[in-house]
Amino acid sequence: MFPQVLPTYNRTEIAFVRGEGPYLFAEDGKRYLDFGAGIAVNAFGHAHPVLVAALTEQAHKLWHTSNLYRVPGQESLAKRLTEVTFADTCFFTNSGVEACELAWKMARRYQFVSGHPERFRIICFEGAFHGRTMAAIAAGGNVKYLEGFGPKVEGFDSIAPGDLKAVEAAIGPETAAVLIEPIQGEGGVRVMTPDYMRGLRKLCDEHGILLILDEVQTGVGRTGKLFAHEWAGITPDIMPIAKAIGGGFPVGALLATAEAAKGMTAGTHGSTYGGNPLAMAVANAALALVLEPQFIPLVAAIANYLQQQLGQLLADHPTVFEEVRGQGLLLGLKLKVPNTEFVTAARHEGLLVVGAGDNVVRLLPPLIINETHVREAVTKLAAAATSFEPKAKTDAA
Numbered sequence: 001m002f003p004q005v006l007p008t009y010n011r012t013e014i015a016f017v018r019g020e021g022p023y024l025f026a027e028d029g030k031r032y033l034d035f036g037a038g039i040a041v042n043a044f045g046h047a048h049p050v051l052v053a054a055l056t057e058q059a060h061k062l063w064h065t066s067n068l069y070r071v072p073g074q075e076s077l078a079k080r081l082t083e084v085t086f087a088d089t090c091f092f093t094n095s096g097v098e099a100c101e102l103a104w105k106m107a108r109r110y111q112f113v114s115g116h117p118e119r120f121r122i123i124c125f126e127g128a129f130h131g132r133t134m135a136a137i138a139a140g141g142n143v144k145y146l147e148g149f150g151p152k153v154e155g156f157d158s159i160a161p162g163d164l165k166a167v168e169a170a171i172g173p174e175t176a177a178v179l180i181e182p183i184q185g186e187g188g189v190r191v192m193t194p195d196y197m198r199g200l201r202k203l204c205d206e207h208g209i210l211l212i213l214d215e216v217q218t219g220v221g222r223t224g225k226l227f228a229h230e231w232a233g234i235t236p237d238i239m240p241i242a243k244a245i246g247g248g249f250p251v252g253a254l255l256a257t258a259e260a261a262k263g264m265t266a267g268t269h270g271s272t273y274g275g276n277p278l279a280m281a282v283a284n285a286a287l288a289l290v291l292e293p294q295f296i297p298l299v300a301a302i303a304n305y306l307q308q309q310l311g312q313l314l315a316d317h318p319t320v321f322e323e324v325r326g327q328g329l330l331l332g333l334k335l336k337v338p339n340t341e342f343v344t345a346a347r348h349e350g351l352l353v354v355g356a357g358d359n360v361v362r363l364l365p366p367l368i369i370n371e372t373h374v375r376e377a378v379t380k381l382a383a384a385a386t387s388f389e390p391k392a393k394t395d396a397a
């Protein structure tokens, strides 16, 4: 019989029934330390009391009204997001890819209303990931994700990241925008340097094109800043976010300057669910947590500690690990053994981590972890690594 749930995922035979802070509990009662956080989503761990209260309180009042009416939760979240970022305006979505889709529409529309209807192409990068819609797989450029789905959506020009000359060469009379993740998450935790990010900003300004930073994975505190572009001291024109902003409730947002958004008038875009009262209640509470004065400094401090510990782990297991990459709590271990096997070995030790491109294992813990959780994770990573190392001669005898 064909699987009743469409078999598009390579799932692990495990189901969780409960979560608490950075821990998940499986059906059989086994406890796991969750250093995947639902792919950088559960930034506040599982069942955070503040988020649970925000959701249940709203659930008793009102779930959904549609965007035919004002949604006060959207107004308060947009007010807060625009106060603490470059942005002047926000649109709320249900997912990361929907925020990305609007980013591309907005960039094209900006050029259209600026007298450049010919500018519709978007420069994007090899190894990128922006989601799984038709346009997103064109923007990501991963041939595995494009195969069999017909002609690639027109207007996405993929080049290698890291080389400003290549970007300049790719800018043509039809270019509308440059689209990049400050750190490629799915692509293998590949960090763009601050110099490169500043160079992109400068090129965009010189050529009258928009800079779109996809911070769906890097945003909302993950890298030790509220947004990863702050490390380079630049701001984008347009920025899709999602994942951590809902702490596990499906919600995304598109942030933009008033200038970049000037073409998006009534009727140009919409969503039935986007920014509904439930999503807004949780996202407002989540943002308030991140904006507590001590929150992000604590993320930076615990990230430092984790990175130090991983340095030692690497030194202790040179045949398993090649390098540590990333920033803040978006970290990657580049492996010398197959990453899928390592993910399994770590899970057998009771630690959840996530694979990525380039034979990398991602560590994406909840942002609320402490030193005890770090030590527990590193002990489990060491145990997983040992399972790949040749046994000492005395054992074999």
Ligand SMILES: *Cc1c(COP(=O)(O)O)cnc(C)c1O
Binding pocket: 095, 096, 097, 098, 100, 129, 130, 131, 132, 181, 185, 186, 214, 215, 216, 217, 218, 242, 243
């Ligand atoms: C996860 C991700 C997306 C897609 O988000 P969905 O919520 O899965 O649609 C887009 N861009 C980046 C950088 C991501 O990490």
